[in-house]
Amino acid sequence: MPMRHGSPRPEPAHRPPGRGRRDRRRRRAAAAAGALGRLGAGALIAPVLVLGGADPAGPGPAGARPARLHPFDRWDAASLRWLAPVVGRPPAPPAAPSPSPSEAASARRTAIVRRMFLAGDRIARLPYKWGGGHGSFADSGYDCSGSVSYVLHAAGLLRTPEASGALAAYGAPGPGHRVTVYANAEHVLVTVDGRRFDTIALEETGSRWSPKLGALSGYVARHPAGL
Numbered sequence: 001m002p003m004r005h006g007s008p009r010p011e012p013a014h015r016p017p018g019r020g021r022r023d024r025r026r027r028r029a030a031a032a033a034g035a036l037g038r039l040g041a042g043a044l045i046a047p048v049l050v051l052g053g054a055d056p057a058g059p060g061p062a063g064a065r066p067a068r069l070h071p072f073d074r075w076d077a078a079s080l081r082w083l084a085p086v087v088g089r090p091p092a093p094p095a096a097p098s099p100s101p102s103e104a105a106s107a108r109r110t111a112i113v114r115r116m117f118l119a120g121d122r123i124a125r126l127p128y129k130w131g132g133g134h135g136s137f138a139d140s141g142y143d144c145s146g147s148v149s150y151v152l153h154a155a156g157l158l159r160t161p162e163a164s165g166a167l168a169a170y171g172a173p174g175p176g177h178r179v180t181v182y183a184n185a186e187h188v189l190v191t192v193d194g195r196r197f198d199t200i201a202l203e204e205t206g207s208r209w210s211p212k213l214g215a216l217s218g219y220v221a222r223h224p225a226g227l
Helices: 019-039 041-051 077-083 099-121 144-154 199-205
Strands: 179-183 188-192 195-197 220-223
Touching: 041 179, 099 144, 099 179, 099 188, 144 179, 144 188, 144 199
Parallel strands: none
Antiparallel strands: 179 188, 179 220, 188 195
């Protein structure tokens, strides 16, 4: 029988009740999930944190049933985009302060002195050898100027081995704060943080290192610049 004009169209008999409401929820959940995928994990945490926070009005009446949280129902893409940059991201660590020029210079001097001690330890007990350490810094024995040249070179303070007379004109005049070269035409020694290093100490103690400076008259005092 044909339907008259203006008559309401009957609802299909097979459509289950509540289907439209479920479809709307399904579409909202799909839209929110798509927005979360674009904004990252921080946006997923944000709605739960905000909706699940403490109620400023205080707890409900005794026996009241807590409300169900639906993180996706009332959070559109704009809200999630606003929350994503601030939720779930740790704060940036504070930048380390740069050392001052004086601190950097002190660290450099300490590193140089440390290299001198390490180099001196390597050859401290090797035998005296006339001319040793002059043809090459690597040798089986060292004389006085070869010994001093070795530790200065290891610290980056001397490019080629020098004889005692040449070391009498080394660096800057006068004693240094941490390193001093004492030289004359016949002998040379170096002090590093108050410790003597030369072949005379080797004859006396069996090591080129000695805590005793001994007599220093007749020597010219020189030092590496800045040390």
